[in-house]
Amino acid sequence: MRTTIAIALAATLAFVSQALADTTAITNAHIYTMGRGSEIAAGTVVIRNGRIAAVGANVRVPSGATVVDAQGRVVTPGLFIAGTNLGAIEIDLVAPTDDTSTKNHSLSAAFDISYGIDPDSIAIPIARITGVTRALTTPGYADGDSRQFLFAGQAAVISLAAHAPTVVRPRAAMVLELGENGATRAGGARGSMITQLKADLDDVRWYARHRRGFDTGSARDLRLSKADLDALIPVVQGRMPLIVTVRRASDILEVLKLAKEQRLRVILAGAEEGWTVADDIARAHVAVLLHPTADLPASFEARAATLENAARLDAAGVTIAFANPDGGHRIREVRYNAGNAVAHGLPYRAALAALTINTARIFGEASKTGSLEPGKQADLVIWSGDPLEPLTQAEEVFIGGVSQPMDSRALDLARRYKTLGEPYPPAYKN
Amino acid sequence: MSLAAAILLTGCATEELASPAKATRPDLDPAVDADPFPSTYKPLPSTAMALVGATILTAAGEKIDNGTVLMRDGKIEAVGANITPPADYTVVDAHGKWITPGIIDAHSHLGVYAQPSVAALQDGNEATDPNTAQVWAEHSIWPQDEGFNAVRRGGVTTLLILPGSANLFGGRSVTVKNVPAVTEQGMKFPGAPYGLKMACGENPKRVYGSKEHAPSTRMGNVAGYRAAWIKASQYARKWDAYRAGDKKGDPPERDLQLDTLAGVLDGKILVQNHCYRADEMAIMIDMSKEFGYHISAFHHASEAYKIADLLAKENICIATWAGWWGFKMESIDGIEQNAALVHKAGGCVVIHSDDENLSQRLNQEAAAAIAAGRKIGIDIPEADAIRWITANPAKMLGIADKTGSLEPGKMADVVIWNADPFSIYALTEKVFIDGALIYDRHDKRFQPKSDFILGHTGGDD
Numbered sequence: 001m002r003t004t005i006a007i008a009l010a011a012t013l014a015f016v017s018q019a020l021a022d023t024t025a026i027t028n029a030h031i032y033t034m035g036r037g038s039e040i041a042a043g044t045v046v047i048r049n050g051r052i053a054a055v056g057a058n059v060r061v062p063s064g065a066t067v068v069d070a071q072g073r074v075v076t077p078g079l080f081i082a083g084t085n086l087g088a089i090e091i092d093l094v095a096p097t098d099d100t101s102t103k104n105h106s107l108s109a110a111f112d113i114s115y116g117i118d119p120d121s122i123a124i125p126i127a128r129i130t131g132v133t134r135a136l137t138t139p140g141y142a143d144g145d146s147r148q149f150l151f152a153g154q155a156a157v158i159s160l161a162a163h164a165p166t167v168v169r170p171r172a173a174m175v176l177e178l179g180e181n182g183a184t185r186a187g188g189a190r191g192s193m194i195t196q197l198k199a200d201l202d203d204v205r206w207y208a209r210h211r212r213g214f215d216t217g218s219a220r221d222l223r224l225s226k227a228d229l230d231a232l233i234p235v236v237q238g239r240m241p242l243i244v245t246v247r248r249a250s251d252i253l254e255v256l257k258l259a260k261e262q263r264l265r266v267i268l269a270g271a272e273e274g275w276t277v278a279d280d281i282a283r284a285h286v287a288v289l290l291h292p293t294a295d296l297p298a299s300f301e302a303r304a305a306t307l308e309n310a311a312r313l314d315a316a317g318v319t320i321a322f323a324n325p326d327g328g329h330r331i332r333e334v335r336y337n338a339g340n341a342v343a344h345g346l347p348y349r350a351a352l353a354a355l356t357i358n359t360a361r362i363f364g365e366a367s368k369t370g371s372l373e374p375g376k377q378a379d380l381v382i383w384s385g386d387p388l389e390p391l392t393q394a395e396e397v398f399i400g401g402v403s404q405p406m407d408s409r410a411l412d413l414a415r416r417y418k419t420l421g422e423p424y425p426p427a428y429k430n
Numbered sequence: 431m432s433l434a435a436a437i438l439l440t441g442c443a444t445e446e447l448a449s450p451a452k453a454t455r456p457d458l459d460p461a462v463d464a465d466p467f468p469s470t471y472k473p474l475p476s477t478a479m480a481l482v483g484a485t486i487l488t489a490a491g492e493k494i495d496n497g498t499v500l501m502r503d504g505k506i507e508a509v510g511a512n513i514t515p516p517a518d519y520t521v522v523d524a525h526g527k528w529i530t531p532g533i534i535d536a537h538s539h540l541g542v543y544a545q546p547s548v549a550a551l552q553d554g555n556e557a558t559d560p561n562t563a564q565v566w567a568e569h570s571i572w573p574q575d576e577g578f579n580a581v582r583r584g585g586v587t588t589l590l591i592l593p594g595s596a597n598l599f600g601g602r603s604v605t606v607k608n609v610p611a612v613t614e615q616g617m618k619f620p621g622a623p624y625g626l627k628m629a630c631g632e633n634p635k636r637v638y639g640s641k642e643h644a645p646s647t648r649m650g651n652v653a654g655y656r657a658a659w660i661k662a663s664q665y666a667r668k669w670d671a672y673r674a675g676d677k678k679g680d681p682p683e684r685d686l687q688l689d690t691l692a693g694v695l696d697g698k699i700l701v702q703n704h705c706y707r708a709d710e711m712a713i714m715i716d717m718s719k720e721f722g723y724h725i726s727a728f729h730h731a732s733e734a735y736k737i738a739d740l741l742a743k744e745n746i747c748i749a750t751w752a753g754w755w756g757f758k759m760e761s762i763d764g765i766e767q768n769a770a771l772v773h774k775a776g777g778c779v780v781i782h783s784d785d786e787n788l789s790q791r792l793n794q795e796a797a798a799a800i801a802a803g804r805k806i807g808i809d810i811p812e813a814d815a816i817r818w819i820t821a822n823p824a825k826m827l828g829i830a831d832k833t834g835s836l837e838p839g840k841m842a843d844v845v846i847w848n849a850d851p852f853s854i855y856a857l858t859e860k861v862f863i864d865g866a867l868i869y870d871r872h873d874k875r876f877q878p879k880s881d882f883i884l885g886h887t888g889g890d891d
Contacts, residue, residue: 090756091756091757091758091759091762092756092757092758093632093757093758093759094758094759122756123756249887249888273888275888276887276888293787293790293791294787295580295787295790296545296576296577296580296786296787297545297546297576297882297883297886298545298546298547299546299547299548300546300548302546303546303883303886303887303888304886304887304888306888325787328756329754329755329756329757330753330754332753332766332798333753333798336791336794336798336854339854339855340791340794340854342854342855343854343855343856343857388854389797389853389854390794390797390798390800390801390852390854391797391800391801391852391853392801393801393804393805410755410764410765410766410767411765411805411806413735413763413765414735414765414766414767414771414802414806415806417735417736417738417771418771418806418808420737420738420739420775421739426736
């Protein structure tokens with residue numbers, strides 16, 4: 001009996017201390033909440049059970065909380081980056097490690113990248129330790145000479161948390177490339193591209209109304225496979241956003257028109273010439289995923305590309321988010337690119353928003369993440385300085401309130417080779 | 431045949447009949463006209479100038495606060511903290527600004543892979559044979575590539591334009607001054623040695639292996655280099671013998687491919703070697719000794735940190751990135767600390783771009799490399815790190831006696847920045863090449879645009 005009580009008491013104590021340990025207070029922090037409260041020069045963030053419990057200048061540290069003294073350092077929400085292939089590819093030219101695209105022409109819209117995401121990808125820790133806590137992993141195209149007009153497939157929202165589920169929302173958006181590449185896939189001209197797209201969407205609507213007919217073999221001729229038609233139903237019903245990669249101003253206007261006619265929830269990606277039609281994009285309430293450093297006339301559809309695209313779209317009232325320029329390996333550059341946008345006129349707070357809350361809003365994740373507000377999960381970063389500067393490092397990363405390991409395979413290599421010429425080869429280190 | 435053509439032919443025939451012995455044949459000795467496409471570059475107009483009050487990173491090891499740079503006749507005249515500008519000098523107030531040498535991008539494909547990147551302008555890889563040492567990148571350069579203007583806004587005053595890396599021997603590279611010009615010769619860096627682009631590893635074996643053509647393996651690559659060096663050695667000997675015999679008798683058969691390789695063996699052409707893996711770099715070093723040439727730099731060199739001591743000992747620069755890795759198997763071990771680790775071992779580090787966008791921001795890439803070093807306890811001062819994008823690339827291009835640092839007598843290739851160039855917010859304000867103002871962020875007259883950009887909606891923005 002005594003023993004039982006003792007065990008029960010010990011268990012209770014353990015439970016209590018666990019509960020206390022689950023409260024963390026980051027004090028003395030320069031906080032960009034990206035939500036209510038905006039910027040707090042010296043404040044505290046309280047994390048309880050993985051969620052933000054309080055944020056502010058005059059927040060009391062709960063007794064028993066683990067205190068992290070930020071010593072005046074900057075705290076922001078974790079970065080949420082779209083346009084990555086994190087987890088879906090390990091090494092670009094090593095085809096078996098590439099799950100970002102399919103050559104199977106009977107699967108396009110139905111292609112679901114979430115099935116290929118590897119939580120153990122070596123690219124994920126490299127991204128995580130530079131402050132990225134969430135990403136949109138996006139399918140691409142693997143087409144060769146036998147290109148056909150197709151959707152790339154469905155993107156997934158992933159979490160970069162260690163030892164936790166990686167895919168947090170599969171099938172978060174449909175992906176389609178228009179413009180020059182889209183036209184090439186549709187037979188070589190924009191006229192066939194838009195016509196084909198309309199015909200396909202019309203097929204999807206017909207199919208949604210006649211699924212029984214389809215099953216009994218009395219369907220009209222449909223170009224897309226059943227799997228593709230099924231995948232596109234939420235798109236034509238406006239439940240799933242459609243990311244459209246497009247660059248030229250006239251193509252952007254065409255997409256806006258189509259979105260209005262067909263009641264599609266469109267998100268523009270690329271949009272190098274977006275600034276020339278910024279008011280139209282703003283009026284349509286369409287968001288833009290962009291690479292703020294894409295300033296060259298890389299093609300005849302990007303002749304108006306400029307480093308001021310981000311600033312001008314923002315000034316016109318367009319919601320922008322910064323996408324990764326290169327899949328996943330160079331994701332640490334995204335925050336530098338945001339800094340370049342600031343150097344070319346984008347307000348600082350807007351640049352931070354384009355790395356955090358805007359991405360969350362665009363992909364329907366804003367109730368969970370993207371800003372430091374009570375009730376949201378505690379995804380945040382403590383930075384050694386201004387997060388947009390290359391000389392600044394992410395020093396601590398929390399995802400869902402859990403302090404993340406700050407290691408990567410790349411750092412292992414750096415440490416292994418930091419001292420050369422020792423009696424035993426480097427293979428004996430680490 | 432038209433009448434005019436008939437007359438022309440007749441004319442020719444008459445001339446030859448009249449003086450058959452006077453027909454001049456070029457002396458085919460490759461040493462006689464080693465510069466058949468000579469530079470026509472002339473510095474733009476300049477006046478004697480004093481840039482006053484800036485923080486100066488000289489790239490010769492110094493950081494000077496509140497310093498002055500004097501430029502005269504296109505050259506750096508003086509650099510220091512206590513310099514009073516002579517009365518007849520144009521004074522530029524640079525208080526609160528930063529001054530560095532012009533940035534040198536040691537790995538560029540501007541002009542040969544021009545903007546817009548349409549198929550018609552893809553002139554960088556003569557991927558028709560694993561050895562195309564006979565091609566010269568300068569014959570592919572399109573001077574109207576808007577990329578030249580973009581990277582000048584980023585402070586780049588000199589570039590090494592290379593052929594691509596599809597081949598074991600890709601061809602000759604050329605060094606250009608980043609001045610707007612209608613012809614490539616108008617940009618060509620006077621007196622800069624040529625380079626030879628070589629490539630290790632995956633690219634050649636992938637390009638030719640997929641065509642059922644040698645090489646298809648790394649050992650095939652090395653056999654291909656060695657066979658070519660043997661031929662080049664024999665070729666050089668033949669010309670030496672011919673010259674030693676007062677050029678009597680028939681000259682050896684001239685071969686453009688072997689001209690370039692022999693130029694390397696004679697130490698006149700610098701080897702610029704694309705190579706990622708440490709083990710392959712070590713093999714390339716042994717092979718260079720077998721045939722008696724020196725490798726100027728390993729480009730990309732993602733694994734240089736694994737043999738940093740060897741590279742320092744052999745006096746071979748590495749031209750690398752901070753952030754690029756994972757784009758192919760041979761770059762899987764690319765780490766941000768590569769530059770810092772090689773620098774710490776006493777090696778010559780260059781931060782390069784190989785990319786028309788990154789080339790506009792080499793200062794930021796260098797900043798990322800500094801930060802990566804600090805992360806593992808290697809703290810490299812900015813006054814040293816600035817060499818990665820200025821003095822060190824000048825060294826690997828063989829032009830360190832001419833440019834790359836702010837020292838008296840060197841070309842006045844100079845950038846004024848509005849902030850510390852290792853800050854993400856730093857923008858160039860003025861760029862000088864040979865003492866001439868060539869770009870000014872606040873003066874539209876000094877913001878050149880390519881012909882291509884002209885007249886396109888939004889193109890001049």
